[in-house]
Amino acid sequence: MRIAIVRQKYTPFGGAERFVQRALDGLRAQGVEVTVVARDWIGDAAGVLKVDPFYVGRTWRDLGFAAAVQRIIAENRFDVVQSHERIPGCHVFRAGDGVHATWLELRASARTGLARLGDLAPWHRYTVAAEARMFRHPNLRGVICNSRMVKDDIIRRFGVAEEKLHVIHNGVDLQRFHPGLRDEHRARVRAELGIAADAPAILFVGSGYERKGVPALLRALAAMKRRDAVLMVIGKDRRENRMECLASRLGVRLRVRFLGPREDVRPYYGAADVFCLPSLYDPMPNAALEAFACGLPVVTSTASGAAELIEEGRNGSVCDALDVPALAAALDARAGDAESLAEAARATVTGLSSDAMAARLAGFYRQLLEGRPV
Secondary structure (H helix, E strand, C coil): CEEEEECCECCCCCHHHHHHHHHHHHHHHCCCEEEEEECECCCCCCCEEECCCCCCCHHHHHHHHHHHHHHHHHCCCCCEEEECCCCCCCCEEEECCCCHHHHHHHHHHHCCHHHHHHHHCHHHHHHHHHHHHHHCCCCCCEEEECCHHHHHHHHHHHCCCHHHEEECCCCECCCCCCCCHHHHHHHHHHHHHCCCCCCCEEEEECCCHHHHCHHHHHHHHHHCCCCCCEEEEECCCCCHHHHHHHHHHCCCHHHEEEEECCCCCHHHHHHCCEEEECCCCECCCHHHHHHHHCCCCEEEECCEHHHHHCCECCCEEEECCCCHHHHHHHHHHHHHCHHHHHHHHHHHCCCCEHHHHHHHHHHHHHHHHCCCCC
16 A cells, blocks of 8 residues: 655654654554655655645645645545645545634634734635535545544534544653653753742743743743742744743743753753643643653643643643633642642553554554555
């Protein structure tokens, strides 16, 4: 069987790319011929079919890329085309980014005035329309969902048959991310960042600060009872200066460390007491799984797939992304009992190892190979 995996652009920090790589490893281990179809790919180019039509602007870019992939599908060059992009006509879709229409609705609820006009941009209209056509296209044989939240949303919005939807949670490397990072890195990282040994340290890891909830997190930091709590922000956002200004206006700038993107985040998991990701929308954040693996309680939002892994007060807390008082209370509570929750936090992901995810993917692909419905 010849399988193509479509990912428009590869960036070394992306969780989707890690999933793609594991999918490639699982397929090739079964002797399947796999080709990656991409517009831009960083890393080993072996087995990559580059598709990069001329474009001006991201709407034309996505339209042109989708059209090129659709031509490949029509030529029957591959038995199965699995896309990580919203392309009508693909055989398998991996809904790693969730449902775009839902994201726009949730973002609109957090915006006011002229800011909402951005949701009317041509690219958003194109993406929502392409998403609907893809889910209703007769070629679609299966959808890989990274959380039950995403699966239920797809059923509700598009009426996709439940048997086509397969929940395969993201995997986490349990050897690379582990509670022992605390002993290895805590003292050194805290000293480097000027964080007192007994101060609660909250860690945020994510790019795209509006979507991931940094504004609410800064407000919650200002509202916490623990006035010595420190927030470490790891990620990238072209408007980071706005978050720095917000932190200053809230009077917490000296308690926030904006650290930018880091290729290795493990030392910061080791230095932290609590992980917080109050996303407006997040299908299944890899960073939350890594935090659990490191023994950190996780505070996240009701619109995050990670919420389905949390037992309140046992391994973390869940609250509305925009409920700042609830978020502050959760951070105070989890910072106070972080050490006692470490074992339960780690146990949350013992069944979500990279090997376990690969095995579930292998089962999914085996159905494809055998020609059985997926």
